[in-house]
Each structure stands twice: as C-alpha cells, then as structure tokens.
Amino acid sequence: MNGENKQLTISNPFLPEPARIVRTYYLTEDVKFFQVRVVDMDKALSFKYCPGQFAMISVVGAGEAPFSISSTPSRPGLLEFCIRKVGGVTNALFRMKENDLIGIRGPYGNGFPVERMRDKDILIVVGGLGTAPLRSVLLYCLDNRDQFRRVSLLHGAKRPSEMIFREEFFALKEREDLECHLAVDGDDTGTWTENIGVVTTLFPKLKEIDPSSTYALVCGPPVMYKFVIKEFVKLNIPKDQILMTLERRMKCGVGKCGHCAIDYIYTCLDGPVFTYWDVIHMRELI
Amino acid sequence: MRIIKLKKDNLFPFLEIISEEADLWAPVKKGDKHAFTIIDDLSKIELETTRTIIPPKKIFTPPTFSMFSISDKGYKEDFSHITKKILFGIHPCDIHGLLTLDSFFKQAYLDPYYLEARKNTLILGLSCWPDEYCFAKSTHTHVIEEGFDLFFTDLKDFFLVWIGSSQGDDLIRLKPELFDEGLKDQDIQTYINWQAERDNAYKWNIKFIALPDLMELKYRDPLWEKLGDACLACGSCSNVCPTCNCYNIMDKQFLGGKDGKIIRHWDACTLEEYSEVAGGENFRKKRSDRLKLWYTHKLQAYISKYGKPSCVGCGRCIATCPVDINVRTVGQALLGEKPDAFWARFNKEVTK
Amino acid sequence: MTKNNNNKLKIGIYELTGCAGDALLILDCEKELVDIFQAADIQSFLMAKSDNIDGELDIALVEGSVSTEKEKKEILDIRKRAKTVVAIGICACFGGIQAAFLDEKEWEANFKEVYGNIKMKHTKPVQSKPIDEYIKVDYYLPGCPIDKEQFLSTLNRILRGNPPELYRFSVCVECKWNENDCLLNKDIPCLGPITRAGCGSICINHNLPCVGCWGPVEEANIASEFQLLREKGFDHDFIKKKMANFSGTGMADFFGKLKGEKG
Structure with missing residues (x-):
C-alpha cells in the first residue's frame, strides 16, 4: 500500500499557508519591512497571535526561517515583519516584490504575558533590530492604552541611518501618554537632534518608576542584554518582571526539530520570551 | 494481559501468514551486526540478536525522507514513507525508545510524519539476552508492559506470547490453532527461571x-x-x-x-x-x-x-x-x- | 538556441589541472543535459563544444587545481569575468592528489624525481594549489568526482539566486544513515570522521574505508583521528600519507604541527 495520497486524520503543522506580500520597502540599508496577508481570508482572520510570537516564513526553493511578528494583534488581518538580509531565505525575500506569494505558518512561541502586564507600568528598551518583536508589544499597549499605566520606550540604534521605523518613533515622541527617548551610538550625519550614546545612557532620563509594578522588556543585539539588565536590576525591578526575547535557530517552530533547544527547554515552545529569572536558571540562555 | 504459548516450530508459519497482511520487517544479518530490513525470505530473520546498528526509529522517521513536493502550485504533502508494516523482533529497550519518541512527537503539536507511520505499524516485540554493552536493567527498560501489539518471550522450546492490543489479537486469530491457550505450571516455572537468569546476565550497572x-x-x-x-x-x-x-x-x-522536494533528514x-x-x-x-x-x-x-x-x-x-x-x-x-x-x-x- | 539566450544566466565551465572527471560528470548528466542547456547559456565548456566565448559570466564552474603560471593567469581572468565562482571537485576545492605534498621542499624533490631537469617551455610549473589560494571562491562543491544529484541541485539553486545547500558534516553521518557498521571499530583505517559528506558513504557501503576524497569537513578533528589510528597500530607516515592523499593543502597545517611526533 502506498501512502502518498493518504488522507491524514491529523493536520500537518509543517504545511505553510500561502500569503501575499502587500507592501515591502527598505527601513535601512539592509533591513526591509514586509506587510503580508494570508490569502485564505478565514485563515487570515483566524491567525490570532500575541505580541512577541513569531512565524515561519518560507520561499519556495530557498527555504524557511523564523521571524518575529512586528505588527500588533490589535490591528488584525495584516502581518508585519522587519527582516534583515543575513542568509539564503532573507536574500530570497529581499528579491520579492509586492503581490508575490510566500508561505507562512504560525504563530509560534509564548509571546509576552500581556494579561499579567495589564495595569502595570511598561518599560521597553530596544536596540537595533530588537525593535522588530517589541514594536508589536509597544503598539499593542498604545492601542489598548487604558489597560496599561505608564508606558516608556528607550530606543537605541548605531547610527541615524540604521534606525528602523524612524518616522514612526519620532511621531510617537509627540504622544503625551508615552515617554519616549531615542539615542544613536554615533551621529555621522550631523543632523541628529536626540541623544547620542548607547541605549543605557537613556536610563537617567527616565522619570522615577515604581519598580514593583513595572514590567521591563528588552530586545536587541546579544551584547546589549547584560548592560540593560544591570540597569533594570539597579532600578529594583523584580527579576520575574524583566522580560526578554531571545534568538535561537527555530527550524520547525513546533518543538520537533530540536535546533532551538537550550538545556531541556525548546525556545520555540517555551520562548522566545523569557524572564530574567528563567535566564539565571538556564545555563546556556545568554 | 492475556498470555498464550507458541511452539518454536510454529513461529515461522505464523510470520508467513501475517506477512500477507503487511510488509514484515525484522532483524537480519548485516556484516557482523544486525539491521531491521523488509523481509522477503523468512529464513533470513535472526532471532538471537542484540541491538541492530541503528534503532527502529528509522522505520517511523527514515534518515532522509520527503515531507512535501513543491511546484509553482505550492506544497503537496508527501507521505510515501508510510506503508502498512509489521515490525517483528524489536526488543524491550527499543520499544521504550519508541514510547519516548511518542511522547516527544505528540508534545504541543502532533507530528503527522512520525505518528501516522507509527499508527500503520504493528509492534511484535521479542525478548533478548544482554551482552557486554547492554544496561537496560539500570534504566529499567529491560521489561516492557506497554507499547506492543504482541510480545514474544523466547524460552528455548517455546515462546510465551503477550497479547498487548486488539490488533495483536487479530493477528493471532488469523491462525489460532498455532497457539496454545493452556499454560502448564512447568511453563510458568520456566519463565520465572528465565527471567531471574536474564536479570542476572546484565554485566554492568549504572546509577x-x-x-x-x-x-x-x-x-x-x-x-x-x-x-x-x-x-x-x-x-x-x-x-x-x-x-x-x-x-x-x-x-x-x-x-x-x-x-522540488522538502527533505527532512536526521540531525x-x-x-x-x-x-x-x-x-x-x-x-x-x-x-x-x-x-x-x-x-x-x-x-x-x-x-x-x-x-x-x-x-x-x-x-x-x-x-x-x-x-x-x-x-x-x-x-x-x-x-x-x-x-x-x-x-x-x-x-x-x-x-x- | 542562441536567440533565446538573452535573459539566461551565462555560465562557463573550466578545467585546470585535474582528471577532468567533474566536467565529464556534467556531460554524463545525459537526461538533464538538455535541462542545463535550457536553463542557462553555456558560454564556454571545452569538453562539450568548440564555439567557446571568453566573455562576461554570471557563473564560472572551475574544476582542477592551479599548477602552472599559465593557470594562475587563467584563474585570475575567470574571476575578473565571473560574478560567481564555484569550485567544483576536490582539486579545485582543496588541491587534490597533485597538491598532496606538504611543503615546498617535498614538492621540489618530487618534481625533480619525476621530470628530472627538463626545461618547461610553454609555461612554468608551480606547486599545485586549490583555486582559493589565488582568488575568492563563492561556493565550493567538493567531490571526486562531484555527485550528480548534488551538482544539479546546487546549479539549480545558484541559477535561482539561492546559495547551495550542502551537507556540512562528516561522512559518518551518511554512513550511519546507511546503517553501516563502523570500520574504525574494526581497526580499519577509515577517514570518514574527518571527511566531508555528500558521497552517500559509498565506499563504506561496500565495506571499503573512506579515503577522504571529498576533502576535510569544516570541523575535522584531525588530532583525535590521528591518535586513534596510532592507537590502532598504524604508523605516523602511513596516516600522514593517507590523510594528505586527497586533502591537498587541507591538512598541511596539522602535519606541520605534527613534526615533533616520531613516526
């Protein structure tokens, strides 16, 4: 008996869903923004996710890779990603145009515990492409502004030209219900009007916080975590209220292939969002 | 669990009959070692083996197999590695291995490539005798209570056969006259002795x-x-x-x-x-x-x-x-x- | 055919010093040859055609090692003309058998023994080296010869703008997939652990030890393999010869360090 055309009794979690690129443009020299829509309308609307989750995106012939979702579930229907050109799959994605088809499956991972974060102060610290997953939670907080108390954002980029969502963040600075500080490590344009220095130099600018009711979120390049977490700890934010999203090589997204394993947890199931308390107890986490 | 008796001489006639139901896989010689292989000649089946070179997981997720064929039209699922199989001669430790894989491939999301292959395969376990490398007693995986359709304990002149599932029972019913329902006290004593001897045969132990x-x-x-x-x-x-x-x-x-193909390979x-x-x-x-x-x-x-x-x-x-x-x-x-x-x-x- | 070639990628297939086995393998893709010629514009392929053009290329596939002054110029010229250079076969990737001399002196001695004092007129021979000693190589497709399926899949990926997807682990992985009993455990000197996979462990499938013809795997633990073979009773020179045979310059560093060890 040949099983090739056999109907399965269980659904196939590895089967990508066709999705169309609605908009794509460069955010920086090597980072591109993608707005996509799952072709099947029912499936597009049932793609229910939580800020901090990720999706697997595939390009026929090039392969499949995990990407943080940058959009917010409070604006359903369209999914947004910021993607840096680093390998085979991203190279193929960069060649694609609006209206082209890609494959998508997900959402995967735990995401941020937005229920627990309700009625708390939210402090978001991002660096570089770390903006991708945290933009989701930031927009979510702003769209549901009455559900959260103070919301603050510290944003760092290497240079003005490497700042992603520049216009969006400058526009956010105008909002009175958000404390927003922007910095670049160095200004090679001579036109930067905000702070100059690494992201941790923004901490003294923060208005006094109430640490026990603050959730502090961080995402950025690996070197950043250590320094930012030190600042959080200095502010007395409880270790289990410090949240970070970590990059590992999610290959399947559904806890099967093993590539994202750290000790005995699977980043794709138990992460990518971890508390600092988790991290202290996981030998390999950062 | 029901336990019946099978005369040594009746094993191959039984395997012959069940091999008409599905592809029969069993250990055969490969060099000085053994490997699970599809059986076209019953006489090649090795009953007294230790471990095969690679474990029976290869039958459920082969080292490389195609998950999808891809064309401009998109993805088409490929389940061609799944066929109806009967796996004979699998030892208790390897059945435990499958049970571990089961819980893994069922965790959070179901993996259809493994689980469907599993559903299409009957497990006919076989007792074994430890060599200098075996330490299944340390992991308590030298005995097996679940995870098989039939389990054969080789007691030299005859087998005791545990019927572990309804599908296992169906196999017996294909030719019930090959089996013997009435166990004598002496048969039971033979089993008790065998078990004690086997347990003592483990040459090393780890805490x-x-x-x-x-x-x-x-x-x-x-x-x-x-x-x-x-x-x-x-x-x-x-x-x-x-x-x-x-x-x-x-x-x-x-x-x-x-x-094109999406190939999944062991890593x-x-x-x-x-x-x-x-x-x-x-x-x-x-x-x-x-x-x-x-x-x-x-x-x-x-x-x-x-x-x-x-x-x-x-x-x-x-x-x-x-x-x-x-x-x-x-x-x-x-x-x-x-x-x-x-x-x-x-x-x-x-x-x- | 030429009139439809405008938007096809231009490919050149070149042979330097080697047995031409890789070019022959490409020609031997009988069923797929039409597909190759349809998918790409083959500008130069000495073994297959005579109307070869040496112009701008999208992809250059280069077989063989560089072993003369003339080939040095040739490889530099290929690099200048081609957007992407792919080293195909063990000789282009690692130097191959002809590069299996571990230092300049050994090479000179060997050269003298074979050729005596003959003056080479058309070009000056140099110690054989893999092509990346002279130019930047974009992709490597090892093998002796290369594997047909891997070649077709790699060519296809490059034609579509995707990097090749090759096994980066050792022969042992494929060998276990094929359920072979480990030859090292039977005290047979097998180079599987330090050799790149892709061959489908073909030798071990036939009960022959791996000779390392796909070159060293990225993370080859040569020291461990070396001592393991020493423990199994093989002497220093035997192991050195065996390892150096196909790996060309790939293991020279290791044996440089090994000089203190008595054979």
Whole structure:
C-alpha cells in the first residue's frame, strides 16, 4: 500500500499557508519591512497571535526561517515583519516584490504575558533590530492604552541611518501618554537632534518608576542584554518582571526539530520570551 | 494481559501468514551486526540478536525522507514513507525508545510524519539476552508492559506470547490453532527461571538516579573539555540513539521544471552546524558545549520532566562511538570513576 | 538556441589541472543535459563544444587545481569575468592528489624525481594549489568526482539566486544513515570522521574505508583521528600519507604541527 495520497486524520503543522506580500520597502540599508496577508481570508482572520510570537516564513526553493511578528494583534488581518538580509531565505525575500506569494505558518512561541502586564507600568528598551518583536508589544499597549499605566520606550540604534521605523518613533515622541527617548551610538550625519550614546545612557532620563509594578522588556543585539539588565536590576525591578526575547535557530517552530533547544527547554515552545529569572536558571540562555 | 504459548516450530508459519497482511520487517544479518530490513525470505530473520546498528526509529522517521513536493502550485504533502508494516523482533529497550519518541512527537503539536507511520505499524516485540554493552536493567527498560501489539518471550522450546492490543489479537486469530491457550505450571516455572537468569546476565550497572544532580554539579568540570577534545563530532551517537529525534530540512530543487522536494533528514546536536543561527553566529561553537547538551538531554532533562532518563540502556553509543564517548564512560566519569576510554587517554598536546 | 539566450544566466565551465572527471560528470548528466542547456547559456565548456566565448559570466564552474603560471593567469581572468565562482571537485576545492605534498621542499624533490631537469617551455610549473589560494571562491562543491544529484541541485539553486545547500558534516553521518557498521571499530583505517559528506558513504557501503576524497569537513578533528589510528597500530607516515592523499593543502597545517611526533 502506498501512502502518498493518504488522507491524514491529523493536520500537518509543517504545511505553510500561502500569503501575499502587500507592501515591502527598505527601513535601512539592509533591513526591509514586509506587510503580508494570508490569502485564505478565514485563515487570515483566524491567525490570532500575541505580541512577541513569531512565524515561519518560507520561499519556495530557498527555504524557511523564523521571524518575529512586528505588527500588533490589535490591528488584525495584516502581518508585519522587519527582516534583515543575513542568509539564503532573507536574500530570497529581499528579491520579492509586492503581490508575490510566500508561505507562512504560525504563530509560534509564548509571546509576552500581556494579561499579567495589564495595569502595570511598561518599560521597553530596544536596540537595533530588537525593535522588530517589541514594536508589536509597544503598539499593542498604545492601542489598548487604558489597560496599561505608564508606558516608556528607550530606543537605541548605531547610527541615524540604521534606525528602523524612524518616522514612526519620532511621531510617537509627540504622544503625551508615552515617554519616549531615542539615542544613536554615533551621529555621522550631523543632523541628529536626540541623544547620542548607547541605549543605557537613556536610563537617567527616565522619570522615577515604581519598580514593583513595572514590567521591563528588552530586545536587541546579544551584547546589549547584560548592560540593560544591570540597569533594570539597579532600578529594583523584580527579576520575574524583566522580560526578554531571545534568538535561537527555530527550524520547525513546533518543538520537533530540536535546533532551538537550550538545556531541556525548546525556545520555540517555551520562548522566545523569557524572564530574567528563567535566564539565571538556564545555563546556556545568554 | 492475556498470555498464550507458541511452539518454536510454529513461529515461522505464523510470520508467513501475517506477512500477507503487511510488509514484515525484522532483524537480519548485516556484516557482523544486525539491521531491521523488509523481509522477503523468512529464513533470513535472526532471532538471537542484540541491538541492530541503528534503532527502529528509522522505520517511523527514515534518515532522509520527503515531507512535501513543491511546484509553482505550492506544497503537496508527501507521505510515501508510510506503508502498512509489521515490525517483528524489536526488543524491550527499543520499544521504550519508541514510547519516548511518542511522547516527544505528540508534545504541543502532533507530528503527522512520525505518528501516522507509527499508527500503520504493528509492534511484535521479542525478548533478548544482554551482552557486554547492554544496561537496560539500570534504566529499567529491560521489561516492557506497554507499547506492543504482541510480545514474544523466547524460552528455548517455546515462546510465551503477550497479547498487548486488539490488533495483536487479530493477528493471532488469523491462525489460532498455532497457539496454545493452556499454560502448564512447568511453563510458568520456566519463565520465572528465565527471567531471574536474564536479570542476572546484565554485566554492568549504572546509577542513573545520581546523574541529574551530577550533571548540574559538574557542568563546568574540565571533564567536558577533555571529551570535547576527543569528540570526532561525527554525530553517530545521535544517529544510533533510539530516543534522539532532531532533524534538519533541505530544499531540494531540480532543473527542467521538475517538482522540488522538502527533505527532512536526521540531525545531531553534536554537529557544528546544529546551533548556528542565521548570519552564522554559533551558540555552541565548542564540541564540549554540544556534548553537554547531548548529555543534559539524556541524563538530566528527561528525568526532571518525566521521571525517567531518555536513555533506554540499549548500549548502541557504547558499541558505536570510536572514541568511547558514551553513556557508560561519561556516566562513570560523572560518578568520579576513571573510565578506560580513548577520550580519557587522548592528549591533544601530543600533536603540538 | 542562441536567440533565446538573452535573459539566461551565462555560465562557463573550466578545467585546470585535474582528471577532468567533474566536467565529464556534467556531460554524463545525459537526461538533464538538455535541462542545463535550457536553463542557462553555456558560454564556454571545452569538453562539450568548440564555439567557446571568453566573455562576461554570471557563473564560472572551475574544476582542477592551479599548477602552472599559465593557470594562475587563467584563474585570475575567470574571476575578473565571473560574478560567481564555484569550485567544483576536490582539486579545485582543496588541491587534490597533485597538491598532496606538504611543503615546498617535498614538492621540489618530487618534481625533480619525476621530470628530472627538463626545461618547461610553454609555461612554468608551480606547486599545485586549490583555486582559493589565488582568488575568492563563492561556493565550493567538493567531490571526486562531484555527485550528480548534488551538482544539479546546487546549479539549480545558484541559477535561482539561492546559495547551495550542502551537507556540512562528516561522512559518518551518511554512513550511519546507511546503517553501516563502523570500520574504525574494526581497526580499519577509515577517514570518514574527518571527511566531508555528500558521497552517500559509498565506499563504506561496500565495506571499503573512506579515503577522504571529498576533502576535510569544516570541523575535522584531525588530532583525535590521528591518535586513534596510532592507537590502532598504524604508523605516523602511513596516516600522514593517507590523510594528505586527497586533502591537498587541507591538512598541511596539522602535519606541520605534527613534526615533533616520531613516526
């Protein structure tokens, strides 16, 4: 008996869903923004996710890779990603145009515990492409502004030209219900009007916080975590209220292939969002 | 569970009959060792084997297989590796291995490639006798209470047959006259004696219960660097392990408008590429770090999560690793003994 | 055919010093040859056609090692003309058998023994080296010869703008997939652990030890393999010869360090 055309009794979690690129443009020299829509309308609307989750995106012939979702579930229907050109799959994605088809499956991972974060102060610290997953939670907080108390954002980029969502963040600075500080490590344009220095130099600018009711979120390049977490700890934010999203090589997204394993947890199931308390107890986490 | 008796001479007639129902797979000779193979000639079946070179996981997720065929029209699921099979001659430790894989492939999301193949395969277990590598008694996987449709205990002149499922019972009913329902006291005594003798035949033992804590306490021990220096990073320990399940994916494309394939192949956390992320950064560049992950999974993680190690004591890593990095020598080293192993003798300075 | 070639990628297939086995393998893709010619514009392929053009290329597939002054110029010229250079076969990737001399002196001695004091007129021979000693190589497709399926899949990926997807682990992985009993454990000197996979462990499938013809795997633990073979009773020179045979310059560093060890 040949099983090739056999109907399965269980659904196939590895089967990508066709999705169309609605908009794509460069955010920086090597980072591109993608707005996509799952072709099947029912499936597009049932793609229910939580800020901090990720999706697997595939390009026929090039392969499949995990990407943080940058959009917010409070604006359903369209999914947004910021993607840096680093390998085979991203190279193929960069060649694609609006209206082209890609494959998508997900959402995967735990995401941020937005229920627990309700009625708390939210402090978001991002660096570089770390903006991708945290933009989701930031927009979510702003769209549901009455559900959260103070919301603050510290944003760092290497240079003005490497700042992603520049216009969006400058526009956010105008909002009175958000404390927003922007910095670049160095200004090679001579036109930067905000702070100059690494992201941790923004901490003294923060208005006094109430640490026990603050959730502090961080995402950025690996070197950043250590320094930012030190600042959080200095502010007395409880270790289990410090949240970070970590990059590992999610290959399947559904806890099967093993590539994202750290000790005995699977980043794709138990992460990518971890508390600092988790991290202290996981030998390999950062 | 119902237990019946089968005369030795009746085994092959029984296998003959059931092989008409589905593809029969059983251990046959491969060089000096054994391998599970599809059987076209019953006389090739080896009844007195120890471990096969690679475990029966290959039947459920083959080393490489196609998950999808891809064309301009999109993805088409490919389940061609799934056929109706009867697997005969699988030992208790390997059945335990499958049970471990079952819980893994069912966790959070169901893996249809493994689970469908599992559903289409009947498991006919067979008792075995330990050799110098076996340590299934240490992992308590030398006995089996579930996970089979039939289980045959070889008592020299006859088999005792445990009927583990309704499908197993259906096989018996294909020719019930081959079996004997009435067990005599003497048969039972033979079984009791056999069991005691078999249990005593295990030549070595390892204290698994101590290992999770020792993995934690010795996580930064120089032992790991020593293991890492000698490790060939050949991935064999994973490939031969009945509970290793990691895999990787490849996009195979062909010229001339032919459909491409998404290939899934076995992977191993001891290989360099395993922990590399996009852009080339590697979280476990060092072989010692990768070995720590492997042993954390085998000796610590699974015990913490499920109360038993994910090692089933089959001895394949002992029989396979050319530089003696295996559960026995690593376990011994964790317990403070000095194992007789190539890696313990290896001195990388000699070549400098 | 030429009039439809405008938007096809231009490919050149070149042979330097080697047995031409890789070019022959490409020609031997009988069923797929039409597909190759349809998918790409083959500008130069000495073994297959005579109307070869040495112009701008999208992809250059280069077989063989560089072993004369003339070939040095040739490889530099290929690099200048081609957007992507792919080294195909063990000789282009690692130097191959002809590069198996571990230092300049050994090479000179060997050269003298074979050729005596003959003056070479058309070009000056140099110690054989893999092509990346002279130019930047974009992709490597090892093998002796290369594997047909891997070649077709790699060519296809490159034609579509995707990097090749090759096994980066050792022969042992494929060998276990094929359920072979480990030859090293039977004291047979097998180079599987330090050799790159892709061949489908073909030798071991036939009970023959791996000779390393796909070159060293990225993370080859040569020291461990070396001492393992020493423990199994093989002497220094035997192991050195065996390892150096196909790996060309790939293992020279290691044996440089090994000089203190008595054979």
